[in-house]
Amino acid sequence: MIDKDKLPRHISFIMDGNGRWAKERGKDRFQGHIEGVESVRACVKAAVETGVRYLSVFAFSEENWGRPESEVHHLMDLMGKAMSAEMPSLNENGVRFRVLGNRERLSGGLRREIEACEAMTAANTTLDLIVFMSYSGQWDIFQAARRMALGILRRSDSIETAEKALLASTPGDFHDCLVTADIPDPDLIVRTSGESRISNYLLWQAAYSEWLFTDTLWPDFRREEFIRALENYAARDRRFGKIK
Ligand code: IPE
Ligand code: IPE
Ligand code: MG
Numbered sequence: 001m002i003d004k005d006k007l008p009r010h011i012s013f014i015m016d017g018n019g020r021w022a023k024e025r026g027k028d029r030f031q032g033h034i035e036g037v038e039s040v041r042a043c044v045k046a047a048v049e050t051g052v053r054y055l056s057v058f059a060f061s062e063e064n065w066g067r068p069e070s071e072v073h074h075l076m077d078l079m080g081k082a083m084s085a086e087m088p089s090l091n092e093n094g095v096r097f098r099v100l101g102n103r104e105r106l107s108g109g110l111r112r113e114i115e116a117c118e119a120m121t122a123a124n125t126t127l128d129l130i131v132f133m134s135y136s137g138q139w140d141i142f143q144a145a146r147r148m149a150l151g152i153l154r155r156s157d158s159i160e161t162a163e164k165a166l167l168a169s170t171p172g173d174f175h176d177c178l179v180t181a182d183i184p185d186p187d188l189i190v191r192t193s194g195e196s197r198i199s200n201y202l203l204w205q206a207a208y209s210e211w212l213f214t215d216t217l218w219p220d221f222r223r224e225e226f227i228r229a230l231e232n233y234a235a236r237d238r239r240f241g242k243i244k
Contacts, residue, residue: 002050002227006234008187010054011047012209014201015039017193017217024217030074035219037082042222047127048093050230054128054183058201062102062136076106079133080113087117094126100179101135102143130183137203144177144204151177180205188233192218210236 018032025031040057047055060075083097090097099114106114148169156162175181185205191197194215198206212229214221237244 002230002234004051007050007052007230008210008233009052010056010184010186010188011052011229011233012056012058012186012189012202013043013218013221014058014189014191014199015218015221016191016195016199018219020193021217021219029071030078032217032219033075033078037078039218039221040082041086043226044090044095044127044129046223046226048095050227052127052230054130054186056130056132056183056186058132058135058199060101060133060135061200062105062134062139063200065105065134076110079131080110083113083117087120090129091121091124094124095121096124096128097121097131098128099131099133101133102139103134105134128183130180132201135179136200137198137206138200140178140180140202141204143179144174147177148174175204178204185209188212188229190214190221190229192216192221208238208240210238 015036018036019029020032021035022029022032043057044055059079064075065072087097097117097120099118103111103114149166152162152165152169156165180202185207186202186209188211189202189206189209190212192214194213196213202209210233212232214225214229216225
């Protein structure tokens, strides 16, 4: 068992390699995505058992909209199906479910399903499961900048007062405009499938995250790998630019 004070409060996953997992087995890419949902389920279960408080997954990036229409359709459909299949047990286990990203690009039907799941689990406090959908780090920073500027403009009666408010604003005010405002920054980000890049994920929030890159393909990332990632994190020395 890992010491509670050595656990990441927030662990995040760039779930990559579903397509390659399927290809290796002569299956359709979509089978890889289905298997990937099982990995999310296994990680959520392990997070609840170990006492991790926040678990987030990068499920679909803004760039992923550029994939063939059939794959995009399958992924959206899978999201809806996985939500309705998993929600009762997530709710029973005290999991709060949230989706963050550019919701305007999601279909009305999916949006309504997401809202219903979020409302149903809103009071749960054992684990927050955050799914980043239609998300990108640059999009988040851009919408935050716009939101902050609009907020200041709406509260100001002249250019001068707006200018004053803008100059008095802090990075903390900006942080509060990101979609992750009420979620602690990820302590550990795991990227599967052997790629060593950020792919436009949490650009602002990852400023001091620990990173773990593993060759394991996401559909193979299950409980054992999750525990290994926690152990790896527990052995790290985080200094945040200071001297210990
Ligand atoms: C991750 O697996 C899932 C999404 C990005 C939606 P990929 O679909 O990127 O799988 P590979 O990288 O092609 O193997
Ligand atoms: C990153 O995976 C995005 C998600 C896991 C949702 P991609 O497969 O889209 O990333 P690239 O194209 O390899 O950078
Ligand atoms: Mg990929």
